[in-house]
Amino acid sequence: MPQIVEQIEEFAFGRKPATRLFVGALFATWILYCFNPTEYRFFPQCPLYTLTGWQCPGCGTLRAIHALSHGQLQAALRFNPLLIIVSPFIALGFARELWLEARGERTNWNAIPAAAIWAILIVLITYGILRNLIPA
């Protein structure tokens, strides 16, 4: 019995953030599978879109995940194309991180070239601007 308590403690407060994030993501996907964000109002709204009418780079993420969980790839691509395009890479990175954590290791984020982080930033900003200029 105390072993279970220890395991729960390790999960909640231990140094395995990716494992925690993965369980959270699974739960969120299940909620999104059950409830369509366009029909239910308890999902968070994008403040930028509500205030200005402009779509931010993350707009459509929930609807895209809902569509994807129901196997509607084309609908998902319409809601948030960038998310769907990079999602295989996110999944691979997640799997790698979980594998490392299971062995007591972790990704050395300091080894990522600074240029790569700047590139991510530029891609996000460009995407945010382009999706408002090009009508879907």
Added chain:
Amino acid sequence: MYRIVGADQKEYGPVSAEQVREWIAQGRANAQTIVKFEEGAWKPLGTYPEFANLFPSASTFPPGVPPPIGQPYATPPLSSAPAYGAPRPYVPTYLVWSILATLCCCPPPLGIVAIIYSAQVNSKLDRGDIEGAQRASTLARNWCIATAVVALILNFWLTGHYFSWITANMPNLPH
């Protein structure tokens, strides 16, 4: 006799085992310092069994640097740079959280500031500016938290139906 590579990437020696022990004691050489014994291969000092007992643990030993001034032989200079091969300290970048904050917690400009500080952590580490990297790391973390808090407040304020929804949309729930 031993030859060692100093923090300035220059070769020093040959010196006796006694001298190497003194440099270790002074923190001028550490487990990561590259050393060659006689005609052997260049290896980290920590791998030599004759010095292994001088290091508490390869990972906890502070980055030290070579030798003293006024020796009869050439000695490596004092320097604030880490010893050759010494690992860089781990400074969290909070990159994943910054991106999540940008995507999930609009308004985007706040999350973007967090990504900029994330990038600065690695830029500064590349330049050897460890203190600056730690400052950027703290700022990245704080901007992530600030973005999440602002997004939460905006969400409750703008679409404040979280509680009224429960009563108003009840028939909407199970189909």
